[in-house]
Amino acid sequence: MTVGPDDRALSAHLDALIPPRPDGTMPQAGDAEVIAFLRRAVGEKAGPAARIVVMLNVAAPTDAVAMLARLEISDPEGFTAFQRLAYMAHYSRPGVRRALGLSDQPTQPQGYSVPAEDPDMIAALVAPVMARGRAYRP
Amino acid sequence: MTQQPVDVLIVGAGASGAALAWSLLETRMRILCLEQGPWISDKAFPSRRNDFELARYGDFSCDPNVRQLPQDYPINADDSPITPVNFNAVGGSTINFLGHWPRMHPSDFRTRSLDGVGADWPVDYDTLAPFYATNDRTMGISGLAGNPAYPAYSPPLPPIPLGKLGQTLARGFNELGWHWWPSDVAILSRDDDGRAKCVNAGTCDLGCATGAKASVDLTYWQMLARAGVEIRTGARVREVLVDQTTGMATGVLYHDADGQVHEQRAEMVVLACNGVGTPRLLLNSTSPLFPDGLANRSGMVGRNLMFHPLSGVTGVFDEPMEGFKGPMACSILSQQFYETDPNRDFVRGYGLHSGRYTTPMTYALGGYGIDNPIPWGAEHRRIMDEVYPFSAGLTVVTEDLAVESNTVTLDPTLTDSDGIPAPKITYALHDNTRAMLKHGEDRAEEALLAAGARRVIRGGGKVWRRAGWHQMGTARMGHDPAQSVVNGWGRSHDVKNLFIVDGSIFVTAGAVNPTSTIQALALFIGDSIKRNISTLFD
Numbered sequence: 001m002t003v004g005p006d007d008r009a010l011s012a013h014l015d016a017l018i019p020p021r022p023d024g025t026m027p028q029a030g031d032a033e034v035i036a037f038l039r040r041a042v043g044e045k046a047g048p049a050a051r052i053v054v055m056l057n058v059a060a061p062t063d064a065v066a067m068l069a070r071l072e073i074s075d076p077e078g079f080t081a082f083q084r085l086a087y088m089a090h091y092s093r094p095g096v097r098r099a100l101g102l103s104d105q106p107t108q109p110q111g112y113s114v115p116a117e118d119p120d121m122i123a124a125l126v127a128p129v130m131a132r133g134r135a136y137r138p
Numbered sequence: 139m140t141q142q143p144v145d146v147l148i149v150g151a152g153a154s155g156a157a158l159a160w161s162l163l164e165t166r167m168r169i170l171c172l173e174q175g176p177w178i179s180d181k182a183f184p185s186r187r188n189d190f191e192l193a194r195y196g197d198f199s200c201d202p203n204v205r206q207l208p209q210d211y212p213i214n215a216d217d218s219p220i221t222p223v224n225f226n227a228v229g230g231s232t233i234n235f236l237g238h239w240p241r242m243h244p245s246d247f248r249t250r251s252l253d254g255v256g257a258d259w260p261v262d263y264d265t266l267a268p269f270y271a272t273n274d275r276t277m278g279i280s281g282l283a284g285n286p287a288y289p290a291y292s293p294p295l296p297p298i299p300l301g302k303l304g305q306t307l308a309r310g311f312n313e314l315g316w317h318w319w320p321s322d323v324a325i326l327s328r329d330d331d332g333r334a335k336c337v338n339a340g341t342c343d344l345g346c347a348t349g350a351k352a353s354v355d356l357t358y359w360q361m362l363a364r365a366g367v368e369i370r371t372g373a374r375v376r377e378v379l380v381d382q383t384t385g386m387a388t389g390v391l392y393h394d395a396d397g398q399v400h401e402q403r404a405e406m407v408v409l410a411c412n413g414v415g416t417p418r419l420l421l422n423s424t425s426p427l428f429p430d431g432l433a434n435r436s437g438m439v440g441r442n443l444m445f446h447p448l449s450g451v452t453g454v455f456d457e458p459m460e461g462f463k464g465p466m467a468c469s470i471l472s473q474q475f476y477e478t479d480p481n482r483d484f485v486r487g488y489g490l491h492s493g494r495y496t497t498p499m500t501y502a503l504g505g506y507g508i509d510n511p512i513p514w515g516a517e518h519r520r521i522m523d524e525v526y527p528f529s530a531g532l533t534v535v536t537e538d539l540a541v542e543s544n545t546v547t548l549d550p551t552l553t554d555s556d557g558i559p560a561p562k563i564t565y566a567l568h569d570n571t572r573a574m575l576k577h578g579e580d581r582a583e584e585a586l587l588a589a590g591a592r593r594v595i596r597g598g599g600k601v602w603r604r605a606g607w608h609q610m611g612t613a614r615m616g617h618d619p620a621q622s623v624v625n626g627w628g629r630s631h632d633v634k635n636l637f638i639v640d641g642s643i644f645v646t647a648g649a650v651n652p653t654s655t656i657q658a659l660a661l662f663i664g665d666s667i668k669r670n671i672s673t674l675f676d
Contacts, residue, residue: 091499108347111337112463
């Protein structure tokens with residue numbers, strides 16, 4: 001999905017909120033998918049976050065960091081609500097999880113491989129704890 | 139509408155209700171369990187969805203005020219730094235609990251005698267030990283025998299993997315000469331009894347689709363269903379009914395899922411709604427005989443609410459800790475500072491719990507149970523790339539002392555969808571707890587540095603808001619009817635055929651997750667009912 005002309009200002013501000021990696025290995029926060037999530041969320045619940053989205057829609061994208069900083073001070077409730085939604089939208093994408101080293105699949109049923117430790121290794125690790133003896137009051 | 143009478147009516151299909159029902163199976167009494175939630179199929183668990191993290195902030199939040207599902211009731215926690223969390227379904231909060239399974243210490247049952255605080259329990263560790271063991275076998279507990287922090291016992295299954303994170307922290311504790319041990323967990327380390335072993339998904343709070351986590355819908359209720367025990371879902375109990383002549387409970391009034399009111403009669407009523415739900419129901423069950431709430435002649439119903447206030451300290455290491463792999467709250471547990479030490483400025487103690495770490499969205503939003511998003515802008519990028527993957531944490535889990543002014547009462551205006559008054563929590567942190575949290579954060583910092591952390595991020599003594607998983611003390615046990623709600627085997631002092639089996643009967647809180655003790659107590663109470671069956675209501 002590409003960002004449409006009406007969403008470019010909001011997209012720039014999302015990229016300022018959650019900056020991309022310089023090497024391009026992290027999906028951009030100012031992505032059409034994130035914007036669609038935000039629009040659905042604020043559309044369903046008129047509230048503090050919607051105020052911020054409305055303002056960022058029309059703000060000049062050239063000075064996004066300064067604009068976000070101003071809003072954080074002038075409307076902390078709205079800004080935090082927007083920030084939370086933006087984080088939820090961005091990090092709900094499988095590609096973002098993959099870029100952070102996690103699976104891009106649902107966590108179950110595949111899960112992750114964590115080999116069981118060798119019992120001898122565990123025994124060696126707990127040996128000093130056992131050597132100190134009882135650690136409770138009877 | 140009146141249903142057929144039953145012998146035993148259990149309110150709540152969570153950890154304690156299930157264990158009690160199982161214990162009473164052999165009596166062949168007719169047992170009915172009323173549960174306000176539904177059965178939930180593992181296919182419905184968010185851990186099977188690709189947007190699984192979003193569910194933590196919606197329909198699978200641990201906070202009923204966030205979920206707002208039809209089976210949930212709101213909780214007013216405006217006057218508390220900690221808000222209770224739960225889940226309403228067959229399985230109760232074991233559906234979304236994290237499966238950490240430590241037992242209480244022998245000293246937890248004798249804090250008055252040993253340390254001059256709280257009250258002694260009418261039961262002790264040795265009495266409960268065989269019930270802990272029975273429950274461990276039924277739930278399928280993994281762990282390592284030989285923990286010197288307890289009298290000898292052996293978990294039935296080998297421990298789950300410590301993982302890189304657990305091994306790293308264990309070496310730190312060893313460096314300092316402090317106690318630690320692989321956590322006991324209600325999570326299978328190998329296939330057992332028809333359930334598959336853990337796949338290390340790291341999202342235990344979102345329902346375990348593998349079935350490795352021992353939610354009681356997968357353990358006790360499977361056996362109970364096969365034995366023909368009836369469980370009636372979508373049944374929200376409004377009040378316990380009492381014969382005003384005999385003073386005995388006669389049954390309950392409950393709402394079905396459509397809001398219709400039914401009367402269910404029973405010879406014996408057992409409450410298993412935990413430390414908020416049980417006092418709420420008792421306080422809402424008023425009558426001329428019990429104008430201040432059922433079984434409340436002592437005035438202790440709803441008082442002495444205890445949580446486990448906790449805060450966290452994070453270490454940032456040079457190598458990735460892979461904290462998203464493995465059961466999210468269980469790796470190792472240090473009880474070095476669990477017992478009272480007169481050289482400290484607090485009594486009793488705390489545990490240092492090493493969970494794993496969390497998933498990216500939850501980390502960015504402040505962590506599990508916390509609403510405090512990490513910074514935005516360039517700092518955000520740096521934290522997510524240079525801190526998050528390299529982090530391992532220790533949680534300071536403190537023992538809460540019983541204080542009568544920490545209460546569950548009925549909210550004067552807030553109600554659930556059936557018009558039943560919602561619980562209101564009034565709770566303040568004890569100075570003893572603050573001192574413990576400070577001490578614990580200092581020690582956690584030492585342990586993380588000893589384990590090789592290059593930097594430590596402290597919690598600042600601020601307790602986690604959504605940390606009210608463990609709700610205890612609001613209908614406590616005791617020998618003295620003037621100071622307690624139930625006797626030494628869970629029977630109400632005031633109503634001889636009313637029993638309570640959940641966390642509300644705890645006298646002290648310990649500093650460990652309570653579910654193993656809740657279930658051991660429920661089995662003990664079931665056993666006591668059977669032993670006293672011929673004189674049960676005398």
